[in-house]
Amino acid sequence: MWNHIKDFLQRANLRTLGMLTGAILGVLYLIVGFWKSIVFAGFIVAGYLVGRWLDSQEDWRDVVERLIPNKTRD
Template sequence: MEIWNKIWSFIQSANLRTLGMLVGALLGLLYLCVGFWKTLVFAGFILLGYLVGRWLDSQEDWRAVVERLIPNKSRD
């Protein structure tokens, strides 16, 4: 039971970016066990977990993220 207390204290003290990467790695490992050639998806899960964690850490508005990724190309 002590291991769960250690895990819980780590989760509470870690930043969301790290937790996002860990969740992405866990999901990626599960997906990787299905087949070797899906290693690219494994890396994608880790990257996605990092990006979601970074976004949650910064508490940035999702509209600002979309606007930054896809800028408005309207002409004056």
């Protein structure tokens, strides 16, 4: 089953994937409501970002330094 889904996602164009995503989000909205759907989507985005960060093997200190640069005065 997962192979069929993987094959479909590799062959599908972006319009089809966007339509499928919209349908899933629409059903989620109808079932649980708007704000719960927004929170759910936020958790998905946060999980993606954490996974991407872990995949890149980047040190958390480098991330903090990039977000909050060290402002030393000469």
